[in-house]
Amino acid sequence: MAPRATRRTVLLATGAAALAAGCGSDGGNGGDGRDGDGGGAPPDTAGQELISTADVPVGGGTVLADEKIVVTQPEEGGFKAFSAICTHQNCVVADVADGTINCACHGSRFRITDGSVEQGPATRPLPEERITVEGNSIRRA
Ligand code: FES
Numbered sequence: 001m002a003p004r005a006t007r008r009t010v011l012l013a014t015g016a017a018a019l020a021a022g023c024g025s026d027g028g029n030g031g032d033g034r035d036g037d038g039g040g041a042p043p044d045t046a047g048q049e050l051i052s053t054a055d056v057p058v059g060g061g062t063v064l065a066d067e068k069i070v071v072t073q074p075e076e077g078g079f080k081a082f083s084a085i086c087t088h089q090n091c092v093v094a095d096v097a098d099g100t101i102n103c104a105c106h107g108s109r110f111r112i113t114d115g116s117v118e119q120g121p122a123t124r125p126l127p128e129e130r131i132t133v134e135g136n137s138i139r140r141a
Contacts, residue, residue: 048140053079053133061096061112068092069129070101071138072112079138081129082115088122101126 051071056062056079061072063084070084070093082101084093091105100109100118108122115126130141 045140049137050081050131050140051138053136053138056138057096059099059112061101063093063095063101065092070096070126071131072096072101074113079131079133080112080114081131081138082110082126083129084126086122087117087124087126088120093126 050064050067050069051062053073056071056073058073058076061070063070065084068084069081071079071081073079084101085091086093086103086105086108088103088106088108091103093101093110094104095102096112099112101112101115102109103122106121107119108117109119110116110122110126111118115128117123117125132139132141
């Protein structure tokens with residue numbers, strides 16, 4: 001009598017192992033690769049060329065909408081960069097004119113010198129982005 005019980009035990013154990021293997025495979029295929037894109041990307045983009053110095057007007061700036069960065073040149077040869085995401089409600093700022101970085105969504109304006117608020121409704125400055133100037137290229141630091 002004991003051998004029959006042993007065979008059943010073996011079959012049940014095998015079936016359980018097969019089910020477990022199946023579940024494992026399904027779980028492995030369920031990942032969508034999204035777990036790597038959180039939290040900004042300074043290591044991946046460091047050194048990336050953003051714009052030529054000639055494309056940033058003195059006393060003004062240029063919005064790089066795809067990069068979500070605005071590069072300014074308050075004084076000749078002095079370049080700064082800020083996040084182009086408005087601190088009010090996260091619109092990408094529209095343009096740079098008359099010494100300010102301007103958001104078209106609700107009219108906030110930020111100074112090209114330090115990203116501080118010139119006119120609300122935004123209350124917080126645009127965060128500064130780190131850049132380097134190499135020859136004629138402005139790159140992410
Ligand atoms: S999102 Fe820029 S002013 Fe509101």
